[in-house]
Amino acid sequence: MLETLSSGFKNARERLQGVRELTEDNVADALKDVRASLLEADVDFGVVKDFIARVKGRALGGKVETRVKNAQGQTVRITPGQAFVKVCEEELVELMGPVDPSLSRKQGATSVMLVGLQGVGKTTVAAKLANHLKRESRKVLLVAADTQRPAAVLQLQQLGESIDVPVHVGGPGDEPPAICAAARERVQNEGFDAVVYDTAGRLAVDETLMEELAEIAARTEPANTLLVCDALMGRDAVNVAGAFAERLSLDGLVMTKLDGDSRGGAALAVKAVTGVPIKFLGTGETVDRLEPFRPEGLASRILGMGDVVGLVRDFEQVVDEKKAEEDAERLLQGQFGMDDLLTQLRTIQKMGPLKDILGKLPGMDSVADQVDEGEIKKVEAMIQSMTPGERKQPEVIDKSRATRIAKGSGRNAKDVTDLVGRFRQMREMMASLGGGGGGGLMSRIPGMNRLAGAGMPAGFDPSEMLGGGGDRKARRANAARARSQAKKKRKSAKNARRKGRKK
Numbered sequence: 001m002l003e004t005l006s007s008g009f010k011n012a013r014e015r016l017q018g019v020r021e022l023t024e025d026n027v028a029d030a031l032k033d034v035r036a037s038l039l040e041a042d043v044d045f046g047v048v049k050d051f052i053a054r055v056k057g058r059a060l061g062g063k064v065e066t067r068v069k070n071a072q073g074q075t076v077r078i079t080p081g082q083a084f085v086k087v088c089e090e091e092l093v094e095l096m097g098p099v100d101p102s103l104s105r106k107q108g109a110t111s112v113m114l115v116g117l118q119g120v121g122k123t124t125v126a127a128k129l130a131n132h133l134k135r136e137s138r139k140v141l142l143v144a145a146d147t148q149r150p151a152a153v154l155q156l157q158q159l160g161e162s163i164d165v166p167v168h169v170g171g172p173g174d175e176p177p178a179i180c181a182a183a184r185e186r187v188q189n190e191g192f193d194a195v196v197y198d199t200a201g202r203l204a205v206d207e208t209l210m211e212e213l214a215e216i217a218a219r220t221e222p223a224n225t226l227l228v229c230d231a232l233m234g235r236d237a238v239n240v241a242g243a244f245a246e247r248l249s250l251d252g253l254v255m256t257k258l259d260g261d262s263r264g265g266a267a268l269a270v271k272a273v274t275g276v277p278i279k280f281l282g283t284g285e286t287v288d289r290l291e292p293f294r295p296e297g298l299a300s301r302i303l304g305m306g307d308v309v310g311l312v313r314d315f316e317q318v319v320d321e322k323k324a325e326e327d328a329e330r331l332l333q334g335q336f337g338m339d340d341l342l343t344q345l346r347t348i349q350k351m352g353p354l355k356d357i358l359g360k361l362p363g364m365d366s367v368a369d370q371v372d373e374g375e376i377k378k379v380e381a382m383i384q385s386m387t388p389g390e391r392k393q394p395e396v397i398d399k400s401r402a403t404r405i406a407k408g409s410g411r412n413a414k415d416v417t418d419l420v421g422r423f424r425q426m427r428e429m430m431a432s433l434g435g436g437g438g439g440g441l442m443s444r445i446p447g448m449n450r451l452a453g454a455g456m457p458a459g460f461d462p463s464e465m466l467g468g469g470g471d472r473k474a475r476r477a478n479a480a481r482a483r484s485q486a487k488k489k490r491k492s493a494k495n496a497r498r499k500g501r502k503k
């Protein structure tokens with residue numbers, strides 16, 4: 001997702017690494033990379049030109065802040081390269097924002113009418129929004145107002161069933177405006193407080209489509225009219241948004257299929273060109289893949305700094321905080337069983353595909369492409385084949401037990417002993433990290449302290465999270481250093497235990 005955009009900023013950042021000041025020359029070089037990737041990602045030409053000019057003006061304007069306050073309120077110096085990234089970040093946010101992703105209410109109900117061309121994801125978004133509203137304990141009605149495509153009604157009914165939301169359908173021969181008007185009455189009579197109208201799409205913006213939509217809008221008076229565009233439309237999204245905005249009063253845009261397209265440049269330009277803000281992003285086919293749009297989050301993802309705020313929000317949705325703290329406490333005391341591991345794995349899975357989660361972590365986007373979702377399933381199956389006693393104390397798993405577990409989970413015995421080995425290593429490491437008193441685990445992970453503050457500190461350099469400069473070599477060296485330190489720690493923990501036994 002958005003790889004094309006990210007690559008330009010990444011190159012720019014690497015170019016500026018180590019420079020002592022921002023000059024005409026090095027800024028021009030860096031901006032060349034940025035410009036090329038913006039254009040390749042299908043960002044509108046005029047928007048690119050403006051953006052580059054603004055960043056250039058600020059980067060060379062002599063006003064670049066090289067002293068910024070970090071999350072702890074201390075003033076720290078940042079490098080010219082970091083200052084450049086900070087200017088880019090602020091300008092990206094400016095370009096896409098400000099955004100209010102909340103949906104308005106009218107006459108007591110949150111009503112949403114979805115419009116857009118064929119196949120962009122309207123029906124999917126209708127279900128996603130209904131699901132989103134339902135999670136906020138709202139009583140939602142979905143309305144099938146697409147009589148164009150024979151299977152459209154059935155599609156919405158199936159989606160509605162999967163999220164347990166009723167779907168209003170018209171009788172034979174009913175026209176979409178009449179169906180929607182009847183649904184509006186039903187909302188009032190039956191005490192619904194949210195309604196989502198799913199309308200038909202056409203291959204191109206045509207007069208019949210526009211008239212039908214205008215009539216539906218007139219008869220339902222939706223509090224929110226949202227245009228759905230997909231990332232694959234590229235620059236066309238901007239033209240389409242313009243055409244719809246001429247006939248309907250659009251409150252916002254939903255950009256779908258950001259997971260399927262590496263360019264996604266329309267997400268950057270559409271607000272600047274049409275004035276219509278993006279309100280939601282669709283990042284997958286399933287009903288839970290909807291994100292309220294935050295320009296800051298997208299900007300940091302584009303700049304390769306991840307989206308920690310978004311990640312925390314995903315996390316909060318699926319995690320019981322008090323339990324998580326208790327778990328962490330036990331984990332750090334080394335009292336951690338296979339059941340806990342299973343719980344953790346399931347929590348992670350609830351947050352969505354592993355690839356997406358890693359993509360939101362600073363500097364992890366390249367790792368995200370390599371993860372094997374199947375691996376989690378295998379581990380789950382093996383843990384499930386263990387007895388409660390084995391889960392609590394995996395040490396008891398000997399060869400014959402491993403063989404039994406392997407049989408039960410369709411793996412081989414070595415997979416099981418490997419898992420147990422890795423698990424014990426992890427537990428030991430956690431115990432040695434947590435045992436030292438003061439601060440605990442989190443404060444010892446480089447950069448975590450700073451992330452714990454209010455959002456990302458200004459001038460935050462994601463490569464610091466990995467312990468060093470942006471280049472791969474340095475990162476590898478750092479990783480090796482970290483591994484050897486961890487090994488030392490494990491060794492000293494082992495020695496300490498041995499001493500303890502001797503006593």
Ligand SMILES: Nc1nc2c(ncn2[C@@H]2O[C@H](COP(=O)(O)OP(=O)(O)OP(=O)(O)O)[C@@H](O)[C@H]2O)c(=O)[nH]1
Pocket residue numbers: 116117118119120121122123124125146149152199200201202256257258259260282283284285289
């Ligand atoms: N990868 C991905 N696929 C999506 C997303 N949103 C929708 N889709 C897929 O896109 C296809 C079309 O989605 P629909 O919701 O039927 O689109 P529509 O706009 O209602 O289509 P019409 O009613 O025919 O105009 C389906 O296969 C969806 O699963 C998304 O965010 N990511």
Ligand SMILES: [Mg+2]
Pocket residue numbers: 122123124146152198199200201
């Ligand atoms: Mg549809």
